[in-house]
Amino acid sequence: MGAKDWMLFYASDDVSKVLRSSPKIDREATTALVERLYQGHDIRPIADGSLYLGNPPEGEVYAGVFPGLSIVCTWEAANDAPTDLSPRFVREAAGRTLYLHAMHSVVDFFAYAIWSPDGSVRRSFSLSPDSGVIEDIGTPLPFEEKYLAGDPEFIETLDEDDDYPFRFHPLDLAEAALRALFGFNYEGMWEDDDPALEEIVLSGFAVTPS
Template structure:
């Protein structure tokens, strides 16, 4: 498994149902949403993407779309260890709505997802084999239950010539991550699509270069790295 994600969805109800009905996102409407979510930041239009590949944009880029009833923003900046620490203004923007955060990184088998209802955090989970369970807030959602019950054990076998310990988690975070993505947003990044899955590759997202004028210059940060 090699999927990476880092995105938010704001919705007036069930995200998969709303995304099934979207058409072309209006650029001016989407740019207005970006200005609200990135107050005081420098925002410049750039090449866009789609919902399937745009959920993990390059650093410094955001892929976004705003439709009546549902909005999507992909940005690596939301890939935080503890989703409950999502910046307050991003949570406040979900007043009266549902907010979904989904983030995973295949290199370290890390998964984080969270759901807010009308600004109230109802579920947050973040875990990886190296760090264990980083955050676990609220009751598990229905799609999680087989994993916690031991019905979806991690299918990770150590190399026979290496003295490796068993996989340190009872299930593989990326497998749960794909089920979370399907249940919360209606599509998957890897694995076999199901008949009811959204064709995320057909949903276009606008592209934006975003920079915090008070943050480090991207070129300087890259040079330092």
């Protein structure tokens, strides 16, 4: 398990449907989006990225505006508690559903959250072995049930004296969230109609406080 990401999806349509349609980026709208989110910053275009790498370093942002969907990959989405996300990112949703997904394989960290179109938090959950469950707001979604109840496949891999704090692996839950919410995985099973992540172009920007 080596995947990591920190991503925001602003959706007025089904995310997986939009991604499977091989959407073309609206570069003018994308630049305007980044300028709204990073007011008071110097913003400089850099090389394009893609959804295949949703983990830009601090000081860089990859974003794309598509029909029915906007994507922002930013280190600022990688807070331990998803609801610590800066309010400016939530305001940008403006009547759309906002999804946050973040994971880091080095520390087995996973976080996700969903804000409803009215701006309220529908679900937020984050955890890591070192910190335990960091945030748990709202009702678990169906894809979580197998893991929160104890993943039999993962439990079988544990030794009797293994003191791993969870009965499931956070990154397995992270991949299940990707599949359920967005219709793809970074690691794990590939399905025939999965979107080609390398072909979903995101504009790159360097952002530094003015």
